[in-house]
Amino acid sequence: MSQKSLHLRLGVVASLFALFLVFFAIPNFVFAPSNVGKIVLSPKFWPYVLSGLTALIGLGLVFNALTTASDVPFEDEETGHPEGSAPWMRLGALAVIMVLMMFGLPRLGMVWTAMLAFAACAFLFRTRHPIAALVCAVIVPLLLYVFFAHVAGVAIPQGNFVRLP
Amino acid sequence: MSLMDSLAAGFALVGNFEAFFMLFVGLVVGVVAGAIPGLSATMAVALTLPFTFAMTPINAILLLLGVYKGGIFGGSIPAILIKTPGTPASSATILDGHPMAERGEAGRALGMALYASCTADAVSNLALILFAGWLASFALNFGPPEFFALILFSLTIIAGVSGESLLRGALSALAGLLLATIGLDLVYGTNRFTFGDPNMMGGLNFIAVLIGLFAIPEIIAMAWNPVAHLGRTRALGKSRCTLADYLGSFKSIIRGSLIGVFLGSIPGIGAAPSAFLSYSEARRTSKNKANFGKGEIEGVAASEAGNNGVAGATLIPLLALGVPGDVITAIIIGAFMVHGLQPGPMMFILNVDIIYGLFIGLIVSSVFLLLVGSVAIRGFKFVADVPKRILMPGVLVLCVYGVFAVNNNIFDVGVMFVMGWVGYIMMRNRIPAAPFLIAFILGPLLEDNFRQSMLMSGSDPSILFRGPITWFFWLLTAITVFAITRSTLRKKVPLS
Incomplete structure (x- = not known):
């Protein structure tokens, strides 16, 4: 696998995961009391900030993949890829x-x-x-x-x- | 409490056989684990942690520090003999250590690695003793906004441990920060991602996450390719490191130690860059410049001094500020917490006996390292011959016992297995695990201090810039981010 394809894949997954967090996981699984006055004090604030940053990094990875010209595969020594099933x-x-x-x-x-x-x-x-x-x-x-x-x-x-x- | 009183309290705590025995055992475990390729110093510290639960805090921390220091030296043994660094910090040692081994001078290279390591370790411990207390007394003035700015700066550690890609490192860190949000909310006590499970209300267990990320992926990798580890071991040869060799490289050793101390005291830089910087400085100034890379003993001395000089210095931010200097000290912070201690400036007031006990133990550790290292060099053959396909199932069993022992909870074992697979997927996708762990530790501290600051100021963000200390850390963060961005953009591939 090359860095280009790896970053494209990771970027898409990270962006989709961020969307999943923002539109499904945080609204449904993070509970905030109704009397929280300021958004920065809400229990949902931090997860939303992190989701936003995840989306940004995801887009950064996609951008990096799209702007990288070379498609040279990694020297895959650490994990190794033995053949067969x-x-x-x-x-x-x-x-x-x-x-x-x-x-x-x-x-x-x-x-x-x-x-x-x-x-x-x-x-x-x-x-x-x-x-x-x-x-x-x-x-x-x-x-x-x-x-x-x-x-x-x-x-x-x-x-x-x-x-x- | 005066210095003499503090020293006496420290002696009272560690002046017994058990404390020094634990330190010695830790060094032995560390050197052996560091010497086995695939069992890094990080993994060794993580796996030793559960064994410390029943110990007194001082014995537990001395054991873990022994493993840490032993592991850093132990990594140089396979680096020299089989060209496989036991730890990333030993990568620079390969450059001259392995060519020496190839010409039959492995014993000489290993001897120099040991002497340089012990010297650098002693210098580093001295720096820790001199500077940690001073930094802690300064940090006593910190409130939540100052700690927020400091922890935000500490998160720039991630750049140092991201490896080949900053973007993948940042992604890993964000995953760690997100995972740290699981549990009851710090201010309102409402559920966040707990799915109604009482096991998740206290957040995910740190040790389960840690062992899952660092030990289990190695076992899974073994299932993927059981023969990947097979290699060729070099013999020690007959030559030994002499006093003349040591004195000839002494200048490089001291310079490397000071480089290690300086870089080690800055969170996030770590031992590997220090080793390479020390090596390149030695090469630049050496009379034998042309021999570097071909088996020059001064190169081995410089790189080993560089990486071991970091070992004591990384404890400066840990003890004084409660901020990990690298991934191993992040694990050691977890050990402090398990034993009811909170590293940071208050520890210098509340637990001064433990602080001075650790200082005394660290001084002794340099001497013990010399003894243990001398034996380990000769015994490496036996360590290298441990069949890894029996070792790894043993590690799996050890992980299960260790993680269960934290809370007597089988749920934690499940968390460890899940995190193991997450770690393996990250490994296969070249996403570094270290940023994940550091963010997982620093995440709750960052959020807690941020929200406390907001509560103090009535949600006015200007409190985060309230005085010279916060400005200082914001400035450091800005400079670091600028430097990281600039160095990344200078590479041919943008942001990678």
Whole structure:
């Protein structure tokens, strides 16, 4: 992707988001008492100012994209773009793991959920050390449980099935 | 309270094994994390934060400062050995450090990096001790309009942490400011974007947002490309840094330290520009000018002195004004708040024992860094060999425990995951996360002081320009904005 296309895309999204805030989100989800005399003291004032600035930056990005002559792609070293659908599937799988963690935390307890999530992630990342990954998947959540529950005094969720001391 | 009384109070607070042990542990964690490419000093400080909840404030802050200082030095290890800076501040170290490693002098380069770092760290700590108290006593005269002008100026930090595009940095900052509006209104107590959820009424948890933005995207990036991190490590070689090497580069080290102190005390400039400025000054004045970029040890000394000179100085605006100097000190401000402390001028009156305890701890940290760094240089091979595909699931689990521990609330874990994906999308779209976090922290302060000023004046905006202090900060803001605009327009691509 080039800077030109990136800025065009970001600019359009930022401008639309600002419009969404001004015309829908702020009127519906920011509440101001009816007796506020001056607009600058209203709870809505700051969000409106920020929305306006977002729109300005959005337009700035669009303007920048339209006035940039060169369309040279970025040297994409940091994120990398491996080919095929596998990366997207891994991203989807990680999202599923996160959602399952949210469901699992109150039901299975943090320790067991963390163990399963650790192992699942290690295999998702195609680890070359599966035995070490499994050992770490058991030990790391247990050690963290010992620290947070018994040293820091945090009430770590225990779940409905197996409770730890 | 006299200086001696303050010092005695500080000693009483840190004069125990536990405080120094925490500082030492922090340095070890920081150096190790800084040495692992992909685990930056920022991420290390963020991940260590939850472990400090059960500690006393002084131990907690010393631990985090140890991680910060260790992380800045640790970043130079992979910069020299595998040409991958562990932190952005170490980028300048690559220029001469890696060519030295390629000719088998990695041990010499790392030794110089360590000695320059420790010297610069000591100079920077001294500057902090000398100037923070003076600045804080000046800041005691500040009211809401002065703080508004100061925080507005501090938001120009965003230009310094925006990376390759100012517009994308500004967009990121605005997103942070908008996210900070979630919760109950500061004056009237009405709901803003809470959607009726009681979990959102106090605003989004700072630590959940922070860890979500800085740690989770790295894990998601690992899912996208699990082999992106694989690289080649250089051996240390047999040569070591000698006293003659150190003395030969001493002038550059001191100059780099002073550059670091000066730039570090200005919010937003950060360690990377300081390292490059120090490097270019050393190159300009060196007898071995021609060797720079080809493996000149003075180049390593200058860049490391430049980036470590910043570490103590960034704490000057943090402690004296309550304003973060960079993204790591922004996280450390969060740590102060978690422990019921509000950095700023009042802290020099209400918590003077903690201030002087920190000063004492920081002086000791330079010595500890020398010890920890010497071992870390030899042990780097083991650190570099930690399989990242096992490390990252461990980081995920650590994030979940850490974020839950803040409020004992699973909702915060959800916020962290959501912010993680937001951070990843930002990363993929080259939107820097640092402006987002700084704006998220400064946003409520900016709005709060603005509205307090308006309440004081009956909505008369002229109060924002009421005296020389506000004029000073408005002038600084105008000069900074002018300088940023000019330097941006000078580039070939406008505003990018």
